[in-house]
Structures are given as structure tokens and as C-alpha cells.
Amino acid sequence: MFLVGYNAGCVLFLVDVFLRSFVMSTIGERLRQLRKEKNINREDVANLLGVTVRSVTNYESGQRNLDPDQLIALADYYDVSMDYLTGRSDNPKPPQTTTIDDEWPEVANVLRRNGKKLTTEDKKRIATIIKAAVEDIDE
Known part of the structure; x- marks a missing residue:
């Protein structure tokens, strides 16, 4: 060496x-x-x-x-x-990230449940419902 x-x-x-x-x-x-x-x-x-x-x-x-x-x-x-x-990226303008607050403020407010935290089980149930709704839209 x-x-x-x-x-x-x-x-x-x-x-x-x-x-x-x-x-x-x-x-x-x-x-x-x-x-x-x-x-x-x-x-x-x-x-x-x-x-x-x-x-x-x-x-x-x-x-x-x-x-x-x-x-x-x-x-x-x-x-x-x-x-x-600084040379960490060759893309001068990376894609803008959006949040649910930007795209769907009504849904964001519902998910916040007036400041109450969602349990892991609540999050799983919501994800299942959203997946089913999206599948219905695709059909």
C-alpha cells in the first residue's frame, strides 16, 4: 500500500x-x-x-x-x-415534496383527530380502508 x-x-x-x-x-x-x-x-x-x-x-x-x-x-x-x-446531487432542483396537509387538508384534519394520537391499530385500519377505496376507484 x-x-x-x-x-x-x-x-x-x-x-x-x-x-x-x-x-x-x-x-x-x-x-x-x-x-x-x-x-x-x-x-x-x-x-x-x-x-x-x-x-x-x-x-x-x-x-x-x-x-x-x-x-x-x-x-x-x-x-x-x-x-x-455542494455536489451531492446533479439535479439542480429536486422534485418538490408535498405533504398531506398540502394536498388534502380535510383528510389531514380528520387524521389528527383533534390532537389525539392515532394508535398503531388505528393507523392499520385507516391504511386498509384507503387501500380498499383506491382499489374500488381502479376497477
């Missing part, structure tokens, strides 16, 4: 440096790409973040780290997910 003779701390340091540089280059590349796609100049981004144009250049080149609030502001500004900005 090529790491023979290195202590564990040194190996962890090297892995940390590699991962940071990979993540930062990914963030920088994505920021530059988004800015260019939307035809936005660095000065506008600098004004949004309250930093200098040089800082924006450093973010895009991976030479400087953004703080979490700046990442959130940029994700909102470009209308992309944090996972996309």
Missing part, C-alpha cells in the same frame, strides 16, 4: 485536504456556471453577499470557502438546492 510509513493523523489530513479541495472546486464550478447561465456579473453576486468582487472570484475558483449563510443565499438566488451547489 502506498501509505506505508504514514501515521493515521497524516492520512486523515491528506483525505481531508483532498475532500475539501474537491468540494470547493465543485461549489466554485457550479457557482460560476450558474452565474454565467443566468447572465449575472460578479458585482451583482458580491452585492448580494456583501463581499468584494475579488471574494466572489475566490469562491468560484475554490480558493475561499463560503459560510453556510452565503451558500443558502446563493442557492435561493439561483433557485437551486444546497445539494446541487
Whole structure:
């Protein structure tokens, strides 16, 4: 193995440096790409973040780290997910999740039973009824 003779701390340091540089280059590349796609100049981004144009250049080149609030502001500004900005996803806008409150507020209110918790047995009975109703619709 090529790491023979290195202590564990040194190996962890090297892995940390590699991962940071990979993540930062990914963030920088994505920021530059988004800015260019939307035809936005660095000065506008600098004004949004309250930093200098040089800082924006450093973010895009991976030479400087953004703080979490700046990442959130940029994700909102470009209308992309944090996972996309940080390289965890290649999908800029993951599918929106909806809740039963969004889709069926009347059903959500019934299921809450005026604040009373549903037992496991109640949940099973409700699931059985819903499955049967859906099967009837399909027929």
C-alpha cells in the first residue's frame, strides 16, 4: 500500500485536504456556471453577499470557502438546492415534496383527530380502508 510509513493523523489530513479541495472546486464550478447561465456579473453576486468582487472570484475558483449563510443565499438566488451547489446531487432542483396537509387538508384534519394520537391499530385500519377505496376507484 502506498501509505506505508504514514501515521493515521497524516492520512486523515491528506483525505481531508483532498475532500475539501474537491468540494470547493465543485461549489466554485457550479457557482460560476450558474452565474454565467443566468447572465449575472460578479458585482451583482458580491452585492448580494456583501463581499468584494475579488471574494466572489475566490469562491468560484475554490480558493475561499463560503459560510453556510452565503451558500443558502446563493442557492435561493439561483433557485437551486444546497445539494446541487455542494455536489451531492446533479439535479439542480429536486422534485418538490408535498405533504398531506398540502394536498388534502380535510383528510389531514380528520387524521389528527383533534390532537389525539392515532394508535398503531388505528393507523392499520385507516391504511386498509384507503387501500380498499383506491382499489374500488381502479376497477
